[in-house]
């Protein structure tokens with residue numbers, strides 16, 4: 577951890593009864609791993625860096641492409657062709673030099689990779705864009721008893737849920753098999769991941785502070801075209817192949 581910076585930067589949140597100096601210390605001591613430096617990861621990482629999260633890991637194997645820039649606000653035109661994880665570190669450290677950013681410019685595919693990385697962090701944010709990665713995160717987090725926050729977007733719609741292994745339904749309880757939710761999976765309005773990533777950051781800060789009511793056992797659906805926010809209660813699947821052994 578870097579030496580304590582001036583607290584002036586955080587004074588407006590320290591004024592909150594839910595934060596205060598103790599809460600700010602918790603935020604500063606927290607370590608959060610963001611998997612994906614795309615649209616979701618951009619807004620989540622910006623707001624966690626703004627809040628003063630002391631250590632943010634950010635994993636992404638991809639390079640910056642021009643078509644990313646309608647939504648991936650961590651990256652700049654001059655970074656096209658370079659690794660997203662390194663671009664994220666440059667931007668976040670410029671925005672908040674008081675915190676540590678660790679980039680992982682690699683594809684996390686094997687459970688072993690997750691098992692090495694995840695124990696170093698207090699909380700995982702799924703800012704990926706595919707079921708394969710989410711199932712791997714789900715299984716690794718169950719095995720390591722690590723909490724994580726699922727986020728997904730498509731077109732003008734998004735979802736968020738917080739998963740605490742052993743206590744709440746897991747991702748496979750919710751989605752036993754991968755499914756396509758969109759006829760046009762590459763299409764997305766940039767504000768959609770901007771908002772969903774921000775909601776993931778809000779959940780992360782509540783988790784770190786132990787404040788408020790988390791989206792545990794509750795799946796938030798957002799539809800920006802209709803401007804609807806709906807919450808669906810979810811429950812554990814007693815036959816879930818991923819988490820049934822925890823009961």
Ligand SMILES: [Zn+2]
Nearest residue numbers: 746749816819
């Ligand atoms: Zn489950």
